[in-house]
Amino acid sequence: MSAPARDDRYVDHDAKKVVIVMTSGPSSPGRCATPFFMGALLASMDADVTIFFTMEGVRLVQNGVAENLTAMEGGKRIIDFMRDAKTAGVKFHACRPALPGYDIEPVNLIAEVDEVSSGGALADMILSSDKVLFF
Amino acid sequence: MRPCNNCEFRPDLYYDAEYQIWVRIEEGGLLSLGMTDISQTRAGRILHVRVRRPGSRRPKGKPVATVETGKWAGPVPNPFDCTIEAANEAVLAAPGRINRDPYGEWIARVRPEQGLAQAVAGLRTGPEAEAGFCARCRDDGIECRRMDA
Numbered sequence: 001m002s003a004p005a006r007d008d009r010y011v012d013h014d015a016k017k018v019v020i021v022m023t024s025g026p027s028s029p030g031r032c033a034t035p036f037f038m039g040a041l042l043a044s045m046d047a048d049v050t051i052f053f054t055m056e057g058v059r060l061v062q063n064g065v066a067e068n069l070t071a072m073e074g075g076k077r078i079i080d081f082m083r084d085a086k087t088a089g090v091k092f093h094a095c096r097p098a099l100p101g102y103d104i105e106p107v108n109l110i111a112e113v114d115e116v117s118s119g120g121a122l123a124d125m126i127l128s129s130d131k132v133l134f135f
Numbered sequence: 136m137r138p139c140n141n142c143e144f145r146p147d148l149y150y151d152a153e154y155q156i157w158v159r160i161e162e163g164g165l166l167s168l169g170m171t172d173i174s175q176t177r178a179g180r181i182l183h184v185r186v187r188r189p190g191s192r193r194p195k196g197k198p199v200a201t202v203e204t205g206k207w208a209g210p211v212p213n214p215f216d217c218t219i220e221a222a223n224e225a226v227l228a229a230p231g232r233i234n235r236d237p238y239g240e241w242i243a244r245v246r247p248e249q250g251l252a253q254a255v256a257g258l259r260t261g262p263e264a265e266a267g268f269c270a271r272c273r274d275d276g277i278e279c280r281r282m283d284a
Contacts (some may be wrong), residue, residue, distance in 0.1 A: 008185070009185060009186070009222070009227045010185060010186055010187065010188040010189075010222065011185045011186065011187045011188065011200070011201060012187070012188040012191075033206075037206070037207075037208050038208075040207075040208045040209055041201060041203065041208035041209075043199055043209065043210070044198050044201040044209050045198075046198070075206075076206050081206070084207055084208070084209060087209065088208070088209050088210055096139075108202030123282060134223075
């Protein structure tokens with residue numbers, strides 16, 4: 001006997017914990033919008049979502065970068081995708097060990113960042129999350 | 136041209152503090168929720184709407200539905216503790232109806248857990264709500280427009 005078809009008109013999930021590891025940055029702008037769209041969508045479906053910026057991803061939380069970056073020419077600014085995610089309840093963590101490699105001081109991060117965290121904090125999140133996505 | 140930056144306001148409805156959603160009292164102890172003209176304009180052309188499954192308990196602050204456009208995704212917030220009674224099937228099938236008629240198209244119908252009076256007590260309505268609604272449009276530079284599906 002086959003399982004009944006899922007009715008995708010309705011949202012019917014238990015609350016989940018999701019970590020999105022954001023490694024992409026200004027050198028690949030086409031990869032910088034969808035992670036925030038997905039984060040907003042997951043958060044609005046009751047997921048507890050954290051986006052952890054590491055590697056080149058930390059450039060996106062540096063003041064003045066996402067404000068002047070679009071995934072496509074003439075498109076919506078990346079900072080606005082990020083703010084949509086924040087409004088939906090997504091938390092932003094910036095990777096402390098990644099900052100020096102890009103000459104970024106913690107005081108030069110955008111206000112949307114909730115925490116500057118260690119690599120160990122990311123490891124804890126990965127091990128305690130239901131889903132981990134890498135972009 | 137509507138007075139508040141071309142955004143329509145309905146004085147008979149109830150609104151959350153940010154004028155994202157409207158709430159209407161229905162018969163049988165139910166409330167309908169929908170998106171305001173401000174929300175549908177800011178969202179853009181709505182491509183998908185999904186409502187929590189009827190029968191689901193939704194605590195205050197937990198979304199009753201999710202909305203997607205091409206470049207935006209977000210919740211339909213819930214200002215009170217309630218249980219989902221129904222989704223508007225017409226909207227699920229053709230979400231762009233919200234862009235055409237945001238106050239004519241409810242999204243979810245819910246039963247508040249603490250009764251109607253308590254559910255709407257924390258919401259805004261009437262002239263006070265209209266002043267706040269227009270201030271939001273003005274302060275955020277929101278110019279409303281309706282879209283065909």
